[in-house]
Amino acid sequence: MPTRGWAESAQCPSAPYRLSNGAFPVVSYVAGPGEIAYFAQLAELFEACGARMPVVHPRFAVTIIEPKIRKVLDKLGLSLQDFARPYGELAGEVVREDVPETVRRHLEDDLRVG
Numbered sequence: 001m002p003t004r005g006w007a008e009s010a011q012c013p014s015a016p017y018r019l020s021n022g023a024f025p026v027v028s029y030v031a032g033p034g035e036i037a038y039f040a041q042l043a044e045l046f047e048a049c050g051a052r053m054p055v056v057h058p059r060f061a062v063t064i065i066e067p068k069i070r071k072v073l074d075k076l077g078l079s080l081q082d083f084a085r086p087y088g089e090l091a092g093e094v095v096r097e098d099v100p101e102t103v104r105r106h107l108e109d110d111l112r113v114g
Helices: 015-023 033-041 043-048 067-076 080-084 087-098 101-113
Strands: 028-031 055-058
Touching: 028 033, 033 043, 033 055, 067 087
Parallel strands: 028 055
Antiparallel strands: none
């Protein structure tokens, strides 16, 4: 069985892990994004160690927005999807929209003169 240069005894999961997997095989594992990426890298290692890789399921995620926070988001005209954007982009937009018109004109004039 090819191991791609891995020393099986040195690279297999720890003995307690192997023992627990032998006694209580893990059929399914609920994982977060980092763990899913980690398991994706371990397929060959599981195979080299003669172990079955568990089926990995993404962990359920939910975002709860409290009423007080919802009011602030509504006042700023923001949705939850807006927070997927880069922070600097979102913060810049919020600040630009919240600057009074007279201040904005002065800033634009200063930038033009620059």
